[in-house]
Amino acid sequence: MQTSDYQRLDRAHHLHPFTDFKALGEEGSRIIERGEGVYIIDSEGNRILDGMAGLWCVNLGYGREELVEAATAQMRQLPYYNNFFKTTHPPAVKLAETLCRLAPPHINRVFFTGSGSEANDTVLRMVRRYWALKGQPEKQWVIGRENAYHGSTVAGLSLGGMAPMHEQGGPLVPKIAHVRQPWWFGEGRFGEGRSEGQDPETFGRECAAALEAKILELGEENVAAFIAEPVQGAGGAIIPPASYWPAVKAVLAKYDILLVADEVICGFGRLGEWFGSVHYGLEPDLMPIAKGLSSGYLPIGGVLVGDRVADTLIEEGGEFFHGFTYSGHPTCAAVAQRNLELMEAEGVVERVRDDLGPYLAQRWQALAKHPLVGEARSLGLIGALELIDPATGERFDKALAVGNLCRDLCFASGLVMRSVGDTMIISPPLVISHAEIDELVDKARAALDATLARLAD
Numbered sequence: 001m002q003t004s005d006y007q008r009l010d011r012a013h014h015l016h017p018f019t020d021f022k023a024l025g026e027e028g029s030r031i032i033e034r035g036e037g038v039y040i041i042d043s044e045g046n047r048i049l050d051g052m053a054g055l056w057c058v059n060l061g062y063g064r065e066e067l068v069e070a071a072t073a074q075m076r077q078l079p080y081y082n083n084f085f086k087t088t089h090p091p092a093v094k095l096a097e098t099l100c101r102l103a104p105p106h107i108n109r110v111f112f113t114g115s116g117s118e119a120n121d122t123v124l125r126m127v128r129r130y131w132a133l134k135g136q137p138e139k140q141w142v143i144g145r146e147n148a149y150h151g152s153t154v155a156g157l158s159l160g161g162m163a164p165m166h167e168q169g170g171p172l173v174p175k176i177a178h179v180r181q182p183w184w185f186g187e188g189r190f191g192e193g194r195s196e197g198q199d200p201e202t203f204g205r206e207c208a209a210a211l212e213a214k215i216l217e218l219g220e221e222n223v224a225a226f227i228a229e230p231v232q233g234a235g236g237a238i239i240p241p242a243s244y245w246p247a248v249k250a251v252l253a254k255y256d257i258l259l260v261a262d263e264v265i266c267g268f269g270r271l272g273e274w275f276g277s278v279h280y281g282l283e284p285d286l287m288p289i290a291k292g293l294s295s296g297y298l299p300i301g302g303v304l305v306g307d308r309v310a311d312t313l314i315e316e317g318g319e320f321f322h323g324f325t326y327s328g329h330p331t332c333a334a335v336a337q338r339n340l341e342l343m344e345a346e347g348v349v350e351r352v353r354d355d356l357g358p359y360l361a362q363r364w365q366a367l368a369k370h371p372l373v374g375e376a377r378s379l380g381l382i383g384a385l386e387l388i389d390p391a392t393g394e395r396f397d398k399a400l401a402v403g404n405l406c407r408d409l410c411f412a413s414g415l416v417m418r419s420v421g422d423t424m425i426i427s428p429p430l431v432i433s434h435a436e437i438d439e440l441v442d443k444a445r446a447a448l449d450a451t452l453a454r455l456a457d
């Protein structure tokens with residue numbers, strides 16, 4: 001079949017996630033046929049550097065035969081069985097042990113799911129159940145952050161703070177509140193009511209103070225948990241000021257509120273540690289995981305459960321009426337296990353921390369001098385560029401959709417970057433080489449130049 005055949009059938013029958021169906025009908029989809037290392041290859045034979053690792057997940061890159069072999073061997077042996085009702089199978093047990101070995105010491109249990117969204121549904125049930133078992137059933141409120149993404153199930157979108165999703169979502173799950181995100185560029189430096197001379201660290205502490213104010217507004221006796229990503233991914237690769245997490249930790253400790261660190265993006269090496277929480281010295285009670293767990297080769301997620309919650313659920317909880325047909329799916333678990341083994345054997349995480357992260361940071365920072373860029377930031381292998389209008393030094397009018405223009409020009413020049421408003425994001429495979437980082441930065445610069453030229457037209 002040719003590109004146009006795929007596009008015709010796609011238009012006729014396929015409803016894509018997060019897509020304006022009508023616009024897709026006019027333009028037609030890009031058809032991606034193959035992947036090799038950090039590249040994807042489309043149906044016209046174009047090689048495109050995947051600066052987003054798919055959806056922040058193809059950590060080991062494309063085309064790893066070892067993962068194909070792990071899936072094939074497990075499918076021959078036992079393609080599917082469940083973990084319900086006191087049964088299990090070797091891949092789930094091995095993966096549980098591996099995950100708990102890699103996780104911080106206070107985490108020794110995992111509950112498997114099929115995705116990150118299901119992991120966050122599980123989180124919501126677990127935190128409310130935990131407090132009920134502890135004799136504090138009124139502790140039901142969960143506080144998330146504005147503009148956060150925690151999944152597309154009703155619980156996931158309720159925990160998340162994306163206004164357009166809330167508007168389309170119908171009635172949301174009750175007793176979930178949101179506080180501001182620690183996005184210095186957009187809400188500090190260019191925020192409403194910004195004050196002259198305010199600095200990122202003061203702003204970080206203000207965000208933690210906003211959390212405390214929300215806890216007091218809801219009543220500290222009613223708040224069960226706070227959920228946040230160590231670095232907010234889909235919200236715009238928001239790397240918090242250094243003051244933020246220590247101040248948030250202190251607030252949570254003061255009111256005895258559980259911390260849920262959503263590690264769906266930050267986990268498995270993205271920030272140069274096995275978990276983003278380790279980078280920030282957090283000790284979360286619960287860590288939802290997915291994506292990089294299997295390098296995206298097969299769908300699998302889970303919740304890593306700290307001893308405090310796990311011991312209560314186990315000792316006092318009786319049966320937990322919760323689970324998914326594909327919780328700990330053997331083929332997915334075998335692939336995830338192999339993925340983690342390869343990451344360990346190849347020192348992928350250490351390499352991100354000691355070599356690739358610093359190298360990207362230095363190359364990426366050079367883009368801050370581009371007239372269209374107001375800020376360039378990165379940590380490990382996640383990064384963002386904030387676009388500004390060179391004529392005014394201010395942010396662009398949102399309606400101009402400059403970020404989307406830049407993203408499309410980027411794709412045309414052979415690089416996938418994502419735009420969230422006017423924030424351009426990268427999150428490449430963790431096996432990217434120095435030469436490929438150079439290529440990524442050069443292509444990003446070319447896309448910025450092309451965007452500038454278009455704006456001048």
Ligand code: PLP
Binds near residue numbers: 055114120
């Ligand atoms: N949590 C975070 C931080 C995510 O970025 C995502 C997906 O992008 C999810 C949860 C949901 O994961 P999934 O798409 O596997 O359901």
